[in-house]
Amino acid sequence: MIVEVVAVGTELLLGQIVNTNAATIGRALAETGFDSHYQVVVGDNLEREAGVIRQAMQRADAVIVTGGIGPTQDDLTREAICAATGRPMRFSDTYAEELRRRFAAWGRKMPESNLRQAEYPDGAEMLPNPKGTAPGLALEHEGRWIFAIPGVPAEMEYLLHHEVLPRLRQAAGVSEVLVSRILRTWGRSESWVADRLDDLFRATTNPSLAFLASGGEIKIRITAKAGDEERARSLIAPVETEVRARLGSAVFGVDDDTIERVLLALLEEKGWTLGTAESATGGGVAARITSVPGASKVFRGSIVAYATDLKRRLLGVGDDALGAGVVSEAVAEAMAVGARDRLTVDVAIAVTGSAGPDPLERRPGTMVVGVATPDGVKARTLRLPGDRERVRTYTVTAALHLARLAATGTWWQS
Amino acid sequence: MIVEVVAVGTELLLGQIVNTNAATIGRALAETGFDSHYQVVVGDNLEREAGVIRQAMQRADAVIVTGGIGPTQDDLTREAICAATGRPMRFSDTYAEELRRRFAAWGRKMPESNLRQAEYPDGAEMLPNPKGTAPGLALEHEGRWIFAIPGVPAEMEYLLHHEVLPRLRQAAGVSEVLVSRILRTWGRSESWVADRLDDLFRATTNPSLAFLASGGEIKIRITAKAGDEERARSLIAPVETEVRARLGSAVFGVDDDTIERVLLALLEEKGWTLGTAESATGGGVAARITSVPGASKVFRGSIVAYATDLKRRLLGVGDDALGAGVVSEAVAEAMAVGARDRLTVDVAIAVTGSAGPDPLERRPGTMVVGVATPDGVKARTLRLPGDRERVRTYTVTAALHLARLAATGTWWQS
Numbered sequence: 001m002i003v004e005v006v007a008v009g010t011e012l013l014l015g016q017i018v019n020t021n022a023a024t025i026g027r028a029l030a031e032t033g034f035d036s037h038y039q040v041v042v043g044d045n046l047e048r049e050a051g052v053i054r055q056a057m058q059r060a061d062a063v064i065v066t067g068g069i070g071p072t073q074d075d076l077t078r079e080a081i082c083a084a085t086g087r088p089m090r091f092s093d094t095y096a097e098e099l100r101r102r103f104a105a106w107g108r109k110m111p112e113s114n115l116r117q118a119e120y121p122d123g124a125e126m127l128p129n130p131k132g133t134a135p136g137l138a139l140e141h142e143g144r145w146i147f148a149i150p151g152v153p154a155e156m157e158y159l160l161h162h163e164v165l166p167r168l169r170q171a172a173g174v175s176e177v178l179v180s181r182i183l184r185t186w187g188r189s190e191s192w193v194a195d196r197l198d199d200l201f202r203a204t205t206n207p208s209l210a211f212l213a214s215g216g217e218i219k220i221r222i223t224a225k226a227g228d229e230e231r232a233r234s235l236i237a238p239v240e241t242e243v244r245a246r247l248g249s250a251v252f253g254v255d256d257d258t259i260e261r262v263l264l265a266l267l268e269e270k271g272w273t274l275g276t277a278e279s280a281t282g283g284g285v286a287a288r289i290t291s292v293p294g295a296s297k298v299f300r301g302s303i304v305a306y307a308t309d310l311k312r313r314l315l316g317v318g319d320d321a322l323g324a325g326v327v328s329e330a331v332a333e334a335m336a337v338g339a340r341d342r343l344t345v346d347v348a349i350a351v352t353g354s355a356g357p358d359p360l361e362r363r364p365g366t367m368v369v370g371v372a373t374p375d376g377v378k379a380r381t382l383r384l385p386g387d388r389e390r391v392r393t394y395t396v397t398a399a400l401h402l403a404r405l406a407a408t409g410t411w412w413q414s
Numbered sequence: 415m416i417v418e419v420v421a422v423g424t425e426l427l428l429g430q431i432v433n434t435n436a437a438t439i440g441r442a443l444a445e446t447g448f449d450s451h452y453q454v455v456v457g458d459n460l461e462r463e464a465g466v467i468r469q470a471m472q473r474a475d476a477v478i479v480t481g482g483i484g485p486t487q488d489d490l491t492r493e494a495i496c497a498a499t500g501r502p503m504r505f506s507d508t509y510a511e512e513l514r515r516r517f518a519a520w521g522r523k524m525p526e527s528n529l530r531q532a533e534y535p536d537g538a539e540m541l542p543n544p545k546g547t548a549p550g551l552a553l554e555h556e557g558r559w560i561f562a563i564p565g566v567p568a569e570m571e572y573l574l575h576h577e578v579l580p581r582l583r584q585a586a587g588v589s590e591v592l593v594s595r596i597l598r599t600w601g602r603s604e605s606w607v608a609d610r611l612d613d614l615f616r617a618t619t620n621p622s623l624a625f626l627a628s629g630g631e632i633k634i635r636i637t638a639k640a641g642d643e644e645r646a647r648s649l650i651a652p653v654e655t656e657v658r659a660r661l662g663s664a665v666f667g668v669d670d671d672t673i674e675r676v677l678l679a680l681l682e683e684k685g686w687t688l689g690t691a692e693s694a695t696g697g698g699v700a701a702r703i704t705s706v707p708g709a710s711k712v713f714r715g716s717i718v719a720y721a722t723d724l725k726r727r728l729l730g731v732g733d734d735a736l737g738a739g740v741v742s743e744a745v746a747e748a749m750a751v752g753a754r755d756r757l758t759v760d761v762a763i764a765v766t767g768s769a770g771p772d773p774l775e776r777r778p779g780t781m782v783v784g785v786a787t788p789d790g791v792k793a794r795t796l797r798l799p800g801d802r803e804r805v806r807t808y809t810v811t812a813a814l815h816l817a818r819l820a821a822t823g824t825w826w827q828s
Contacts, residue, residue: 012436012437012440012453013440013444013450013451013452013453014440014441014444014450015436015437015438015439015440015441015442015443015444016437016441017437018432018433018434018437019432019433019436019437019453020432022426022429022433022455023426023429023430023431023432023433024429025429026426026427026428026429027428027429027430028429029429030427030428030429036427036428037427037456037457037459037462038427038454038455038456038462038466039426039427039433039454039455040452040453040454040455041436041452041453041454042451042452043451045451048451048452052452276697276718278697278700280704281701281704282697282700282701282703282704282705282709282713282716283690283692283696283697283698283699283700283701283704283716283718284697284701284704285697286696286697286701286718286720287695287696287697287698287701289696290694290695290696290697290698290720291696291802291803291806293770293802295696295720296720296721299696299720300720300721300724301717301718301719301720301721301724301728302696302697302716302717302718302720303715303716303717303718303728304690304697304700304704304715304716304717304718305715306700306704306709306710306713306714306715306716307710307714307715310714310715310757314715314717314756314757342728343724343728356707385520387568388705388707389705392705
């Protein structure tokens, strides 16, 4: 089934608000297994909105219109549906009564304009909206479906999940549920991951495998279709076990896990404490770690030694290390060992480098991460493209991942 | 002039990313005085993208296509413009050479697929993109304009403002320019600001005044219309002087100034160095400061003492201060003084507090900022609503502002 999303509102065209509704609906449609080829934004203009709905009905099986069903003269979606379908407007005495009852319950007098919300295109079903006064609409017209739901995100989402998607699933004869689980990997290339999973990728259709690359991570999505969620999960479980066996420690988490949460949980389990010594990231690693509630169970502190003399004085980095240059693996290791000692922690993450831009510095984007654990100390040099913010953000993420690998004893060369 | 915005990418239809580009472009068009009737999203599909561009050219004077100009097989905007206009594809040897040169400068081998970015529809001008490898395109076809710019927001914005809008203004014969200047204030309420500017707000039409509240700041936008930019600026200047005289030190910057840049510039001018001592913000103040290129001229380092024993050991916070509680003005002041001493800096910013959520902590959202300067030490307690992330972000901003007030000797009570 092909579904088109239409968002109505001049404020969207003017960029006063961002069209998050289209993304929310698009995601829900994709998760349900429906296709979507176009999303359109149109202003509060009857003729143009009717034209957009008419075109959407020609190229899709269903149209979801969001916005334009409020009580004001600007709200033209009901009229636009009448114009697009050639249907007359009707008035629901029942819903008008319901509106009066609601306003009375709030102790307010209902503005007469609210009665517009009791209007509906002939043949449309009114969809109850417990979160607002504008009911949604569902209309089957010449074998196609038109839905109108509010533009306010919370009301839109309620009606989407409680009224629109169930009707679309039924219309499409979808009785099965789709369940996904995402395995998140870091530090290996997409081709490394793909090579190891190639036969699984080809052989399995239910569950199916997909790769997603974003933010330096490769994600493996395992999606199963079954009569209910429990059965779908039991199809996913053996495939997950197999994928984990093949990818080993590259898999750091699932679904919404973040590396900072994963690292803190790992260290808490081991009974290890954590600290950082930072130069080029300027406290960014510590800030990311302490963004997690309860970080204080593991994280003790950080020494941000931006100036070279503070690297000596507060971290005990010596001339032997500094002789290799401030941006060097020797300095990153010395910073990590110094922080482990001075902060009295079990694991210390250190970062030195040059995030750029600086015309005097010949190596912009060179960042070095060091990690000291009770088992030893290691360092890795990263050469990163992009601007200062991107280099720093990526380095913070990389430092947390390298700390996980060091703490699990699976640090690898790649 | 009517301009239609087309965003290309299956990831938009799937809701994996939100179409912020359409909002950014819509806002820029509205500010320039252009109309926009439709925004369309289409996936990475040649036929559908060409159809969308063709339709946009029928109902608008100009079309801005964002996305689909990268190097991969999925990037079909160049082909779609050819299909929509019936023009053949050309290849720019000059740009191919430029691409090879750029990759060589990065010390990387250019993938052959990148040569796709040297292709352009016959007659199109290639628009230089210093922020990425994909050039934009500008094509005049049968009296209409088609622009193709990247989907990556930073690259899109650069090309929009430097290449697309100037050409559209010229094509539309827009002769008057609108120039705005924003004065940014912090620490005073909207009503405090409005009271002081009320008569100016009523009396002035060119330039006009507007208030904008966001992120804890009150901004005053002064907008003038004139035949050229210089004349517009000369209309703004006396109004700016008057507004500054009335608001005093509440004005911390203009336009895109950030408090971290303003603070660093102020301290550099005074010849003062800066450091931080952080608990609840976990390095966030230092990270924000070091996000500014060249911060090392002023910023020396930070001690993040998340654990209480590190506040004693690394910052010298004593029992007398800790007796008032870890989240207290006494501790914030002791941390600031300790950091000023141990980091050998002139100005030290300290933060202690509880960002929540923590069922054992009875005062979530209580944050205390201390600032030590060569002139003394002060502290301020902030009680902040919102979740952990919001409380921490707001506290970092407030700490930087309080440091500015302390360094300029205009710390106020409010």
